[in-house]
Amino acid sequence: MSDVTVPYTRKSLTEAPGGTVGDFIALMKPRVMSLVVFTALVGLVVAPGDLHPALAVIALICIAVGAGASGALNMWYDADIDVRMARTAGRPIPRGSVTPEEAFSFGMVLSIGSVVTLGVLVNWVAGALLALTIAFYIVIYTMWLKRSTPQNIVIGGAAGAFPPMIGWAAVTGGVSIESILMFAIIFMWTPPHFWALALFRTGDYERAGVPMLPVVAGEKETRRQIVIYSALLVPLGVVPAVIGLGGAAYGIIATVLGAIFLGLALSLWRAEEEAKRIEIAKRLFAFSILYLFGLFAVLLVERLAAGFMS
Amino acid sequence: MAEHDDQEAKRRQRMRSIAIGLALAGLVLLFYVATLVRLGGNVLNRPL
Structure with missing residues (x-):
């Protein structure tokens, strides 16, 4: 946040x-926060x-507040670039409603409060994972990777992948192959999801000087990378059915949704015309949310249904 | 205009204060419930 230029800094009430x-x-x-809470809930229920x-x-509640705290700290640090992007210019700091100092204090109080509360009331493994998530998102992603490498969201995506692991740890007090698998699915999902967004928001990132892949390596390379990550994600999405974390319904739905995901990624790769590319990128972006939500929803429903039957 | 701003500032500050108050009350409730859940029946076990 070396050169934050926001409309004003409030000096008095x-x-x-x-x-x-x-x-x-x-x-x-x-x-x-809602997606974070949902994936954390699934981690809690399937554990x-x-x-x-x-x-x-x-x-x-602690995981939700911790995620919210990360959001506030991210907006504090990124105020200088948020003001230059259409998608983020209406956020409270660029708009001048909240000062960066207020956002920083708010984020820090909520971060420490959520981690300590989770640690004291539930267990310290979950608390430590929440602290790691917040630190990873702010220090590794926001402060370091986001502005320095086009692979920013590949590694930074780990922050968004931790919540089901935290939910799992809240119940079991530990980390296991199943929770690492849920982490891995979100981790592999993040690049194609954000690069699809970046493909139709390239101008925004360019103006803000954020080295997103389409800005640095071009849209063709971005489409190629989307196909590679999608091809890795789709089989990984089916693995929960193989190791018993998900059932038959999960296996079928993960296969069908995965086939559509990969189909969209391939048609984006083949699209020659720019208007067509943007249209498919928007569809892939929207579908990617449905895909992740779908996978975790089936895991949740299967486990709840099994609970009712036993 | 300045008076209007002053009134609006006070109104917003009051709303923020209420929100902080509610959040703190929620936190007290959270710790109270967690204590009961963790101690269970032992919450009444206070030998003299």
Whole structure:
């Protein structure tokens, strides 16, 4: 955040009205938070063992607040580039509703609070994983990789992949092959998801000076990399059915959704015309969300159904 | 205009204060519930 230029920095209470409660909620990126909570919930439910429902709810609240804290710290650090991108120019700091200092304090209080609460009330393995997630997202991704390498989201994607592991650890108190597999699925899913977005938002990233793959290596290379990561992701998405984490329904749905995912990635690779490419990239971006949501939803439903039947 | 801004600033500050108050009350409830759940029946076990 070396050269943050935001519309104003509020010096006194009366100089500007300050942020509303809604502005502070917006700092927590509620939409990202909802996907984090959902994948963490799946990790909690599919994990073997018993966790009192009240403690499960507390774990989910802590994970949600930790994710929100990461969002606020990310907006604090990225205020200078957010102001230059159409997608992010309306965020509370570029808009001038919240000062960077307020966002930083807000993010730090929530980060420490969520980690300590999760550690004390649930267990310290889950607490440590939440701390690692926040630190990874802010220090490794936001401060370091995002502005320095086109592979930013490949490694940075790990931050978004931790929540089901935290949910799993909240129940079991540890890490296992199943939770690492859920991590790996989200990790492999992140590059094609964000590169599809970057393909139709290239101008934004270029203006902000963020070295996203289409800006640095060109859209053709981006489409090639999307196919490679999709080809790795799709079989990985089926593995939970092989190791018994998911059942037959999971296996079938993961195969069908995976085939559509790969089909879209291949048609994006083959699309010659620019308008067509943008249209397919938008479809792939939207479908990628459905894909990940679908896989985790089936895992959840299968486990809940098995619970009702036994 | 300045008076209007001042009023708006105070209104927003009041709303933020209420939100912080609710969040702290929620945190107290969270620790209270977790204590009961973790201690279970032992919560009443207080030998003199």
